[in-house]
Amino acid sequence: MNRYLLPVSVLGTMVGGAVLFKDYVTGGVCPSKSTIPGKTVIVTGANTGIGKYTALELAKRGGNIILACRDMEKCEAAAKDIRGETLNHRVNARHLDLASLKSIREFAAKIIKEEERVDILVNNAAVMRCPHWTTEDGFEMQFGVNHLGHFLLTNLLLDKLKASAPSRIINVSSLAHIAGHIDFDDLNWQKRKYNTKEAYCQSKMAVVLFTKELSRQLQGTGVTVNAVHPGVARTELGRHTGMHNSAFSSFMLGPFFWLLFKSPQLAAQPSTYLAVAEELEGVSGKYFDGLKEKAPAPEAEDEEIARRLWAESTRLVGLDVSRGSSVKG
Secondary structure (H helix, E strand, O other): OHHHHHHHHHHHHHHHHHHHHHHHHHOOOOOOOOOOOOOEEEEEOOOOHHHHHHHHHHHHOOOEEEEEEOOHHHHHHHHHHHHHHHOOOOEEEEEOOOOOHHHHHHHHHHHHHHOOOOOEEEEOOOOOOOOOOEOOOOOEHHHHHHHHHHHHHHHHHHHHHHHOOOEEEEEEOOHHHHHOOOOOOOOOOOOOOOOHHHHHHHHHHHHHHHHHHHHHHOOOOOEEEEEEEOOOEOOHHHHHOOOOOOHHHHHHOHHHHHHHOEOHHHHOHHHHHHHHOHHHOOOOOOEEEOOEEEOOOHHHHOHHHHHHHHHHHHHHHOEOHHHOOOEOO
16 A cells, blocks of 8 residues: 555645646736726626636626627627626626727717716737738728727727726737737738738737827826736637647647646636726736736837827727817718
């Protein structure tokens, strides 16, 4: 019997060590216990993955949650799931297609008309490494959805956010932004051979730059905005990468995926933290890697690039700067 004690002990130590290492690598749960009763929260892309679990976490804390999604069947199902799990009946589904400027305007107009306040906006939705698709308005899909769609949505809701201050905007970016570069000569990949990875990194760099410039413009309003890398999670976002499609990846790399990839529940913790933590009140224009503030890539801190991107984004989405957060047409 004793001959089994050492192998079992070693195995137990290895398993325990692996679990501890996984917790260290992927980060922990939101340390804040703050609740948000009476506050209205919008989470884009909330029908699945990180967005759904962010909405779930905020629903647990008593918020009035609006799930903003393109696929209404999945969105309604997610809202039902969250209501059932949290017993918070103030969880509703609304249609929002970030690949359509028309849809974004319609969604924002409905929110402005029907909601008394907007306290928290979580710009979570994203597309990743998709083929060379374009949005309804002709933008490269990743840049169009990940950056331009949220850029327009946020600007249209700014007056409501200011009126609800103190309020917060959370922009979900990615560690991939460090490999990103804003090519002002070809933002929509019309001149170069399309590179799905580079296009994704550019879109996530744009999110951090947008955060920086928006924070500058919001000084003194009581509205804060921060960007966050939630971690690499096991979600549908990676469906175009092909990593999980091969038998080799599943068998050989499975243990590494388990160690390094977060569950959607764990990946939702950073956004939740930025949305509710009392100690972050007044913190704005920062980049968080998980639950910790970190310096982003140097280009993401370039104020000139940030202002230039803002001006170009304003032009592309038809934002009328002479009329505040209204739009042309």
